[in-house]
Amino acid sequence: MGRPNVGKSTLFNRLCGKEIALTDREPGVTRDPLSVRVRFGGKPAVLIDTGGVVFSREEKERTLTDLTLATLRQATDLLLVLDGRSGLTPLDREIAGHLRKLGKKVWVIANKIDQEDLDPLAGELSELGLGEPIPISAAHNRGIRPLRERLTGENPVSASPALPEEPARRLALLGRPNVGKSTLVNALIGESRLLVAPEPGTTHDAIDIEFEWRKKRFLLIDTAGLAPRHKQREGLASKTAGRSLHALARAHVVILVLDSHSGITRQDKKIAGWIQRIGRPCVIAFNKWDLLPQSAEEKQTQALLANAVKSDLPFLSFAPIVPLSARNGTNLDRLLETSLRVDEEAGRAVSTGALNRFFQKAQRRLSPPGSGGRHLKIYYAVNEAPRDSSAASPFRLRLFVNDPRLLIESYERFLESQIRKEFPLLGRPVHWSWKKAEGSVLSGKRPLPSQRRKKFLS
Secondary structure (H helix, E strand, O other): OOOOOOOHHHHHHHHHOOOOOOOOOOOOOOOOOEEEEEEEOOEEEEEEEOOOOOOOOOHHHHHHHHHHHHHHHHOOEEEEEEEOOOOOOHHHHHHHHHHHHHOOEEEEEEEOOOOHHHHHHHHHHHHHOOOOOEEOEOOOOEOHHHHHHHHHOOOOOOOOEOOOOOOOEEEEEEOOOOOOHHHHHHHHHOOOOOOOOOOOOOOOOOEEEEEEEOOEEEEEEEOOOOOOHHHOOOOHHHHHHHHHHHHHHHOOEEEEEEEOOOOOOHHHHHHHHHHHHHOOOEEEEEEOHHHOOOOOOHHHHHHHHHHHHHHHOHHHOOOOEEEOEOOOOEOHHHHHHHHHHHHHHHOOOOOHHHHHHHHHHHHHHOOOOEEOOEEOOEEEEEEOOOHHHHHHOOEEEEEEEOOHHHOOHHHHHHHHHHHHHHOOOOOOOEEEEEEEOOHHHHHOOOOOOHHHHHHHHO
């Protein structure tokens, strides 16, 4: 911890061994505490990067400082990062005074000491009375290894991030700015862990938070609001957008947070399109439900929201809808129950035999489209979703047919509606691939790999 722009996040990334925290020349990039599990010399630890402390009367800065101080009370060791070149400032002294009251071990880190002949500058920081300053340069990797050794009391073997193997189901919250994602995370975990402010753009980085609910472990990923491209300035804004999309890619289930009061916007549609294209199982959370007129019954409201999704987000019409209020705590359990069910169904296997029996039955139920006297024929279907990661992938189908050009969009929609009735696909996208059948497929046999097929045909 420390005041803004002293290099806390850069040091955090060095100690983690990879770039996890968002860094930028602009001060105040880190807002919410960012934590990661690491190992120093075989010893497990949790590193927490905090926002810069500014004792200000402004509500936003005061809230950020309160959030940082609350995080410090949970820690065992405190790393006070100072700018070794600029020397002590009145704010540094004020921060040091707060740390003394906590009664915890404080390590004074003199950052930005790039060369050995600058080490005497670090000595000037000892007047804080918190121990001998440790000169380092996080940007140039100078003094990082000795720092690790002092923190652990032994020579570390490794310092790589080491989260337990899939201990929790990863739920990523995505949405445009100011729809209430951070408020929703705070409500789900039951504490004010993330900074919340009325203006949009409060969250800059993707924040991972572990918590337990009904003996189930979750990893909530709160992301920065994805603003329209024309509102993104170069540098920081593009970095935050990239972090949000990376969170989407590593999630087991994506929770698309929409604003019930303001309705579905063009940016909501773009974000929904990314979810469908990347192919993550999805739940739609309509936040701020308490702001809607309460004259109608819940079932009627649910139907209205479903119609809005069907009309404006047809490519996510498969996603279950949960109306909720993060502010009032309404339907939070229902959101987690629905997310768990989506995740469980995404992990269930569908056999090739069951798939092909389904498609034969579907063709009898509604004849495939045709043109010029020829009709589409589906010979064989293969589920190409990877077995080892099916819980975070779309239901990927490859269909071998007589002529893919005979397919029309309405028939594909019919097949998807039928397949969702037949198999457990709640909230899971279906990705289609249509291929002209060749060789053994025409005889009704399963297609062979190319090398084996060539040998078989010869």
